[in-house]
Structure formats: C-alpha cells, structure tokens
Amino acid sequence: MGTSKWNDGRSLKLSLICTKIVIGLVIASAVAVTVWYLMGGETSVVAQTSVAKSADGETISSRFSEHVEISIVRTGSSFAFVAVIYVVCAIALAALCLLHGMLSRIRRGDVFSAGNVQALRRISWLCFACALALVCGAYVCGLSFILIGLMAAFVGLILRVVKNVFAAAVEIKTENDFTV
Secondary structure (H helix, E strand, C coil), X not given: CCCCCCCHHHHHHHHHHHHHHHHHHHHHHHHHHHHHHHCCCXXXXXXXXXXXXXXXXXCXXXXXXXXXXXXXXXXXXHHHHHHHHHHXXXXXXXXXXXXXXXHHHHHCCCCCXXXXXHHHHHHHHHHHHHHXXXXXXXXXXXXXXXXXXXXXXXXXXXXXXXXXXXXXXXXXXXXXXXXX
C-alpha cells in the first residue's frame, strides 16, 4: 500500500492559506466597490443582434442594436448598496480573523478548547449579523440579497450546532483530564 502525501497537517496549512486569500479577496472587494461607487455606480451593456430576411419576407437577417441598461441597484441607491457591502465586508473580516485564530489553535494541537468554542460562537453570531444586514439591504439593493442573507443565517445555524458539539467535546475532555 502506498502512503498518501496528503495529511492533516497539510490540510490545515491549506485552510490557513485559503483563509488569508479570502481575507485578501474581501479587502479587494471593498476597494472594488469603492472604485465602482466613485465612478458613478452604474453598469451598462450594449447588445447587438443580427437577423436576416429572405426575398419572400421570411426573417433571415436584419441588423439592429439595442442598449440594455443593467443596474445592480435601484436608481439613487448606490450609497445604500455600498453601505451594505461595507457592513458585510467588515463582518466577514471579523469572522475570517476568528477562523484564522481557531485554525492556528488547532495547528498547535488545541482542538477541543474553550477558545475554539468561543470562536465558533462568535462566528455564528457574525453570520446572523451578516444575514440581518443583507435582508435589511434587500429593500434598496434587490431581492437577491434576501436569498444570500438566508444562506448566511443557515451557515450561522450550522455553526451553532458545531459549536455545541465542540462544547460537549470540551466538557468530555475536561472530565477525562481529571480522571486518573
């Protein structure tokens, strides 16, 4: 049997690297939204279509151009959109920093600890805060924010369950540590 080159240590290292990459992406997103807002806050796309017509009048080809306006947010609400994105980015950065700390503790061998339970609790509450910000932002930013907010709330619920499992494991570990 061959040995696998992939192990828990490498997986943990990859998780730490990915966390740092996502932190960078969140910061880049906040900067991109700022640039978008300063440049006017609207996006336009021009679509061209060709249709041909034959001699007997059957449509084969005719050329026309239409201007299709695609707006990410309702007119006049670019500032509200940017505000919601900033709030979500700030919450995401806080959660990612807590996750990085948790992964660092796990790397040191401190898996089932009160610190990790506290980190999971805080990350879950941050997911709920993000969900609230997105659902409130849906009024000015579009209904898709409600769906994204519901997904954030679902992740928060899952993290609460994982936190409860970690808390139970910490309790069992503590009891076992006192048993001689």
